Amino acid sequence: MTAVHFRTATAGATTTGVPSGTALTVHSGDLTITKAGTIVSGLDIRGLVKIQAANVTIKNSIVRGRTMNAPGALINNLGGFSGLKITDTELYPSNPSPDVNGIYGYNFTATRVEIHGVIDAVHITGSNVTIQQSWLHSNLHYTNDPNQGGSASHDDSIQIQKGSNIRVIGNTISGAHSAGVQITQDRGDVSNFTFTNNNADGGKCTINIAQKTYGPIYGAVITDNKFGRNTRVVNCAIISPSTTKISTARNYYTPDSKIVSVHTG
Template sequence: MFTTRRTWRCALAVLGTAAVIASTPAPALAASSSPWIAYNGTSVNNARVPASTIDMTTRSPKAFDTVTYVVSGKVVSATAKAAQLADGDWAATTSVDLSGFAGRISLTAKMVSGKSSSSVAKSLRVVDPSTNLGSGNGATVDRPTRTARAQYSDGRPNAFTTGLRGGAPARSQTGDLTITADGTVIDGVLINGCLVVKASNVTIRNSKVVCNRKGRQLAINVADGAKNLVIEDSEIDATGTDVGIGWGNYTLRRVNLHGSADGARWGTNVTIEDSWIHDMSREDSLHSDAMQTTSGANVVIRHNTLDPSNNGDPLNSAIMIGTETGQQSLKNVLIEKNFLGGGSYTVNIRSDANISGLVVKGNTFDDNSRYGAIVAPTGKDIVFTGNVLGWTGAAVTIDPR
């Protein structure tokens, strides 16, 4: 299903209700019409369950004596005896050891009744036991100087390695700003307004843009004809806007971008590196991505932390890729060495995308999406290599469209 908002709004990826790993007591289960497996009172079918030892219950309207759980031919539980419940169902609960598993698996409950046996199999997703939906941990943090902050970083761009170089900007300006002079340099300025760049070779560093304008399309608008905009060591607070920055001919380095529905929209000639794009907002009729493209060329997305999640809502994707506008193609794009998380799928590539030369390599995925790390069409000019789950180091599974 697709939706539009303004002529540039692109496809809405499928969303669903987030499954939450809970440790609260399991609620009472309703009588069943067919055998099923439950974890924490909820069916495990297509659910997220932790990679640890957990209690699971098999229920059936037909009598059975015992149940044992199996994954890929390996027995992962002790045999548990069944008992009849007050509602007439038969049920058995036992501990199932899923430690060591990751990603999608098929779990089979083998039920024995006398000399006969039957089974029920369910597909589920085994996830990091410590994962939480929404990995953003705050928007603005006063950052130490560059020489003193290495101790705060685990290798991924975060609040201590992106944004202002320490302390508040020395100067401030209130009101929207339009830059028209080529070669303009803005250094150490708090801009309480939205920004339009109509000139080339503009540099913005050690500054903060606060564009909290509900319904505004772009917090930073790189206008047609402007080239070589560079924003570095800066923060973009785009809360309330549709998009943090767009569309082409810009570079972000060590930028902390947050609050908008879409973080960075990119088209042609874009480089985003060592930046943190996070805590996107959910807006009516919009989906929310840390970054998105609807066509483009000559793009490098390198060593960023990208996660749209906000307050337990994983939102749409860290990277959403399509080619439904403009030149309707994507050429020469490299996405490498990023830390990616959140979304229904963390990386979501449309089935109708016209792609020539997309490389997705060496990225590390958090396990806090709804459905999986990557969904992508087959038969396209896309190279996936070296992408891993951060908590296990296992290779990322690509779900086909």
């Protein structure tokens, strides 16, 4: 077979999270950011972060969370405040539970971020999201999850409920039981979704697109990725209704370089 010449992600332990040698200052308790343009750097945050201002930057930090009694996120931008940047940061809960997730919201860019030990690493509820050069791995999974009525956890590396202009580029994604990327359209239309130059694996199928009541997803591009075979459905890198037309090219399985096809479902 002809060799694959495109470059895919190498994001991992040495390229994501807090840079080696960074001195961290402990911040005890939740951190609510209300001043526009705030830069948070070099913190070890023993609580949850809530964004309530535009153009916030979180970098060179770790967010560990706290004990939770309802579903929530280590970083919460459900208000969709624009210009949020999360860079060279690790999200890893000190108190793992079925309630803890990584990032919630929209209008943010995550670069070289490591997220692990949570249910959903990234939960997108609106537009203008970029996840790049990051490492999403080792999701929490419970066979009896109280948030699922006692059934198994629906843990995803990335779940997209609504939004346009969502870009997933150059990441390493693995370790979810449900899906590496789950597009649900639970809250509204999803469009202009780009998934390229990633190493992706895991889930029942690694990318699972559901239309629900909102109809086809327009502008879906899935190109130049390497997919693993550790899926619960055999050889199921991508599953999508036939009415959603996906631009696909140069997607291969690793390590055998066989071409990925889209399952209809």
